[in-house]
Amino acid sequence: MEKSNTEQLYEEEMQMFADDEQIDSFREQFLDMHPYDQASFFIEMPKETRLKIYTYLSPEELADVMEHIELDDIRPLFTEMDPRLAAMVLAKMATDDAVDILNELEKDVVVSLLTIMDDKNASEIKELLHYEEKTAGSIMTTEFISVYENKMVKEVMEFLKAEAPEAETIYYLYVVDEDKHLVGVTSLRDLIIADPDTQVSELMSENVLSVSVAKDQEEVAQMIRDYDFLAMPVVDFQNHLLGIITVDDILDVMEEEASEDYSLLAGVSDMDRPKDSAFISAKKRLPWLVILLFLGILTASLIGQFEQTLEQVAVLAIFIPLIAGMAGNTGTQALAVAVRGITTGDYGKQGKMKLIAREAGTGLINGIVCGVLITGIVYFWQDDFFLGVLVGLSIMATLVIATLAGALVPLLMDRLNIDPAVASGPFITTINDLISILIYFGLATTFMQYLV
Template identity: 45%
Template sequence: MVKLNEETRAAYSRYLLELLEAEQTTVFRLKFLDLHPVDQVEVFQQMDQAQKEKFYKLMTPSELADIFEELELEEQKDVVNDWEDQEMGDVFNHMNADDVADFLGELQEDQRQGILTSMDDEDAKDVQELLTYEEETAGAIMTKEIVNLHELETVHSVLDRLRNEAPDAEMIYYLYVVDEEEKLTGVVSLRDLMVAQLDAKIGEVMSRRVVSVHVNEDQEDVAQLIKKYDFLAVPVVSTSEELLGIVTVDDVMDVLEEEATEDLAEFSATRGATDVNITAFQAAKKRSPWIILLMLFGMITAGIIGSFEETLEQVVLLSAFIPMLMGSAGNVGTQSLAIVVRGLALGNFEKKGLMRALVREFGTGLLIGLSCAIVLLLIIPIFFDDSLYLAGIVGVSLLVSLAMAAVVGSIVPLVINKFKLDPAIASGPFITTFNDIVSITIYFSIATTLLQFL
């Protein structure tokens, strides 16, 4: 297989496209198929429409299926529009059922049915089954291409069977054992088969301590399970323990990426707008409601400042520290939010307890606030005419505000999680705005109380 680095990839792609243009089909196929599938996709993405038409005619459905699986969704849709129905069905027949289901789930009903009709009945049936499961569940991301074993089979017969069935299976490192009713009873690894006696029964070499997931289990929980046990795959079973399929580690990597992107979007209040392929209008449409909502919350902050107008009139210098106070409280709150949301996602709080986490975050905010207050007590008198009392007011306000900000940033996602919602919706901008209100209230309350000393 050809390995390309950054310097040679572009030049090699041009060379392959020249072969395609010159209709040197044998040489083109030989060199193109020697590339890694990811590199094949990069070459394909550089083809114009005329070159793609030539390319489709040169490649087999199986080879096109490998490339199609690596494309982004919009690119896949464009490719499907180029294909005839029968050609399209032949390609999808060579893809794993879960990959086909993922793609069809993004299409309109009429187009989806057209593709299913063009596929072989058995392959289409597997895809239709996957489409019936709820999104973001184990059933929706599992694959049906597995090799089932039975306890009474011999190791020799299984190895012979694998030579024929393995090419169509998603993974054969783990092989799952079922009974007459297709219920999961055990698991055996390929390594176990290789070292076992050929005449041994599968029931003698398999392990009955098999970890499985329910078909309706959340995909993120499945990902965490595979991560916890360092599995390459995990079997998916029905309520009656019937083996339905497997979720593999490559599917889990996609899930973790998807969940991380989703959490990032929630944190930054950009849900639905993280795709760089959408237009500016679409991005603004999705992001502006959050900005408008947070702007209205900002009006509350302005109202609080206005209610302390007399305090500000007497000591105008207090206004100079408002941005610093609000920014610091928002930053600490966002840090606590990120820590708690991450802990909830990993299940850390189930082991150590929520109260311990809250106390730790409060203590952390208090110590950060104390450190900042000490710095302000040293700096403010130097730059503002020895105003030690002003330094004290700002320092104490910052100390209390940061401690409260850490608590707010911790409690809000915990409360949201109790309502069975994604705690990441307690986005960074939301926590920052809320802490602005809290910190300003604390600041001017303390300043008004100690005004007589200024």
């Protein structure tokens, strides 16, 4: 979002206060902003100004700021901070956010920060650090509110008043038995409406949905979206309540997963960032390009096999990019549909067979339409009916096979437990180049006598 002039002036004034050590004026303006705006301001400051600001704010206040800084920007901040301050700030943050930050830092820095930190916070964080990336465990927080089923509503309300400032959300309350098994859920909304003398067990819903710590974050996001939850409890294999995942973290997960799928479709394994230099950006894209270059050489050597055909009928070369291009286009379409369908879980087992049959049908219809169109065009343009039929037939066959390939590759990857989104557009395009050339020159060589 672009800044208005007023915002710009406000921020310039704050920087002046910070640099001139007018601590009270700085604090007043700074703390009046939402933490996200504090974070945006903070990250734009020169290092000298930031070093001063660290001394003006309490660890709690800094924790609020740090929770809203993009993870890509976090490392320099925790490196320039005094380690004792860094440890205190981390201890004041929501555990899930602290863990996210520690995952961005060097291993020895993490160890020393956890050593300085008080034992309770350190052990909570250490526990979360164990969970594998992109699982429910890695995105959950341990700052949740759980209550025993035999408590009264009025007792719970008193308890909430004390716990509210620390908890990540107070709007869902998870009910546990004496062994910390998750047995129910209730909401602050229900508590407010309820008679203060009701027991929690009467109020709660026993039909509580939870996810296992090992669950993929994308599936958790899908569940929270389907059920319209604000938070979801995370349990271990014995149904002990371990933590909760809140909807604000799910928004980030969705953004991350969407960005990942999008990049992979375009053949960029790791998305460039606006600040990346040309070198870094080239480094991220080159691996794909080099692989595709070698696949392209395969295609070239395949055409090389047909050099004799080409020497006799040079006009054949004219239609190479058209046919290869159409193969790539239709393949990418089918790929996108299949990947999207698989990742959103819209296909069951039966659905997959149906998808393949559907794609074959779609390829055939598209093939016939495009094939007939191009036959006519080539006939009128080159005044050569057989050339027209050859190009038309090639397009038709190519579209059927390339459409199928586009759908089959991600399905196959899914079967092999590889994320189907990895089957990128450029990859399928290059594979389909190969297939289309084989069909086109195969047909041309077979029916050579009609062409010359």
